[in-house]
Amino acid sequence: MPAGATADYILTGAWGEKAVAEARKIGDVHVAADTSAGGYRDLPATITLSAQPAYVHLTSNETIQGVQWHNLPDLGAAPLIADMSSDILSRPFDASRFALIYAGAQKNLGPAGATVVIIRRDLLDRGRRDLPTILSYATYAKNDSLYNTPPAFAVYMLDLVLGWIGDLGGLEAIAQRNQAKAGLVYGAIDRSGGFYRGHAAPQARSLMNVTFRLPSEELEKQFVAEAKTAGMVGLGGHRSVGGIRASLYNALEEESAQALAAFMDEFLQRNG
Amino acid sequence: MPAGATADYILTGAWGEKAVAEARKIGDVHVAADTSAGGYRDLPATITLSAQPAYVHLTSNETIQGVQWHNLPDLGAAPLIADMSSDILSRPFDASRFALIYAGAQKNLGPAGATVVIIRRDLLDRGRRDLPTILSYATYAKNDSLYNTPPAFAVYMLDLVLGWIGDLGGLEAIAQRNQAKAGLVYGAIDRSGGFYRGHAAPQARSLMNVTFRLPSEELEKQFVAEAKTAGMVGLGGHRSVGGIRASLYNALEEESAQALAAFMDEFLQRNG
Numbered sequence: 073m074p075a076g077a078t079a080d081y082i083l084t085g086a087w088g089e090k091a092v093a094e095a096r097k098i099g100d101v102h103v104a105a106d107t108s109a110g111g112y113r114d115l116p117a118t119i120t121l122s123a124q125p126a127y128v129h130l131t132s133n134e135t136i137q138g139v140q141w142h143n144l145p146d147l148g149a150a151p152l153i154a155d156m157s158s159d160i161l162s163r164p165f166d167a168s169r170f171a172l173i174y175a176g177a178q179k180n181l182g183p184a185g186a187t188v189v190i191i192r193r194d195l196l197d198r199g200r201r202d203l204p205t206i207l208s209y210a211t212y213a214k215n216d217s218l219y220n221t222p223p224a225f226a227v228y229m230l231d232l233v234l235g236w237i238g239d240l241g242g243l244e245a246i247a248q249r250n251q252a253k254a255g256l257v258y259g260a261i262d263r264s265g266g267f268y269r270g271h272a273a274p275q276a277r278s279l280m281n282v283t284f285r286l287p288s289e290e291l292e293k294q295f296v297a298e299a300k301t302a303g304m305v306g307l308g309g310h311r312s313v314g315g316i317r318a319s320l321y322n323a324l325e326e327e328s329a330q331a332l333a334a335f336m337d338e339f340l341q342r343n344g
Numbered sequence: 345m346p347a348g349a350t351a352d353y354i355l356t357g358a359w360g361e362k363a364v365a366e367a368r369k370i371g372d373v374h375v376a377a378d379t380s381a382g383g384y385r386d387l388p389a390t391i392t393l394s395a396q397p398a399y400v401h402l403t404s405n406e407t408i409q410g411v412q413w414h415n416l417p418d419l420g421a422a423p424l425i426a427d428m429s430s431d432i433l434s435r436p437f438d439a440s441r442f443a444l445i446y447a448g449a450q451k452n453l454g455p456a457g458a459t460v461v462i463i464r465r466d467l468l469d470r471g472r473r474d475l476p477t478i479l480s481y482a483t484y485a486k487n488d489s490l491y492n493t494p495p496a497f498a499v500y501m502l503d504l505v506l507g508w509i510g511d512l513g514g515l516e517a518i519a520q521r522n523q524a525k526a527g528l529v530y531g532a533i534d535r536s537g538g539f540y541r542g543h544a545a546p547q548a549r550s551l552m553n554v555t556f557r558l559p560s561e562e563l564e565k566q567f568v569a570e571a572k573t574a575g576m577v578g579l580g581g582h583r584s585v586g587g588i589r590a591s592l593y594n595a596l597e598e599e600s601a602q603a604l605a606a607f608m609d610e611f612l613q614r615n616g
Contacts (some may be wrong), residue, residue, distance in 0.1 A: 183495070184456040185498060202369060204479060205369075206478075207476060221450050222456060226457060226498075
């Protein structure tokens with residue numbers, strides 16, 4: 073964000089909120105769209121950009137709310153920046169639409185510790201010089217990502233994961249696999265007659281994080297506990313929103329999604 | 345560094361220079377001592393603090409020059425901050441003398457990716473609020489080091505390394521081992537009749553990084569090449585200073601230091 077400029081943020085969940093809070097420490101921010109009034113269930117119907125935004129920032133997938141962009145909005149000439157931490161490499165995407173993509177490795181790429189950044193060269197040159205050196209992407213570009221001692225194990229594992237995705241058939245294949253997995257769990261929601269209530273609007277449903285509620289918090293607790301007994305852990309929703317969250321990142325096998333969907337059907341039969 | 349305050353820096357090598365350059369982006373800096381005029385060979389004879397420094401920063405071991413603090417200077421009441429990245433856990437030390445210690449893991453603690461910070465509580469409260477969230481130590485303290493997704497593998501390995509040091513007999517034992525290793529290599533320098541010239545003044549010699557020169561750059565190249573053939577890699581000095589550097593971090597076995605000292609004796613016999 074050059075000094076004196078304004079940056080636009082599109083908020084569709086908790087990670088966008090964190091991003092905008094950080095941006096406000098650096099300069100002027102305009103919230104171009106914000107779906108919090110509806111509980112972050114949908115993508116924004118309208119986006120109102122500022123006069124000449126330095127960039128427009130969005131979160132391609134919101135993990136806590138389970139809301140994902142499936143078609144990018146048309147934002148004209150404004151440089152588009154995406155936090156893709158939770159859905160990069162889960163599907164093909166047109167990188168040429170973005171001026172800057174950043175993604176922590178720990179969801180789809182490898183173990184925690186590495187972050188992947190894809191940045192257009194002109195943004196490197198436009199970056200501010202008054203930030204700490206390690207917060208300037210130009211530092212990493214100039215030093216071939218070796219300004220600091222890199223987390224070699226995390227980078228090595230990332231390379232192995234890329235090879236694994238290639239062996240599976242690449243991004244098209246992993247996207248099919250991810251669609252199949254999400255389809256199984258959303259299917260169990262949709263045939264439950266309202267027992268399971270999906271948080272996200274159908275058109276905004278995340279393929280990575282399926283979020284839903286049960287008729288009561290008591291049933292949600294019972295669901296999480298019985299799922300755990302059946303070998304399925306980590307199904308409690310984020311503490312800030314409650315409910316159930318099934319994360320279906322690249323590493324999860326289709327069999328696991330099948331097992332969850334079958335458990336959901338069976339739990340409904342017993343408690344519906 | 346509170347707004348309006350001055351921070352004092354003691355420079356004994358390249359890492360201190362980097363630290364002071366970062367500090368200048370945040371506030372006023374006073375260089376209290378600087379041994380660069382002598383080529384960073386020694387610890388400073390005099391330290392001239394500013395009137396009321398917010399803190400005094402030093403680098404306990406400078407890896408590139410091979411200069412290490414063995415006795416801390418008396419700095420009165422000023423909070424002392426140390427970059428201990430390259431000698432933490434190499435020897436016992438009195439942590440109560442420090443207000444803040446920070447250390448990248450990758451020398452003596454474990455794989456790259458984790459950083460250890462030991463900070464006095466009153467410094468947490470005094471920290472500036474206008475920095476990016478991830479650059480505030482208070483963020484980590486408040487969130488039990490789980491504000492970000494931690495590099496779990498690096499943290500796990502650090503725990504294993506701590507167990508290994510404990511099994512060896514703790515810090516006293518690792519310090520004896522490190523002294524013995526450094527003694528072997530410095531011994532080969534000292535008995536070479538000036539063929540090997542140690543960079544650091546004897547009282548400032550690092551137990552972690554033994555830096556020395558040979559009579560010519562040609563001989564230095566030959567030394568590095570022949571050492572490599574003999575199975576000893578990484579002996580070239582940092583590109584900014586040249587010469588030879590033998591790093592003897594905790595993980596290096598005493599046998600390796602013995603092998604290097606024997607090679608140095610033998611290389612001298614053939615080329616002295």
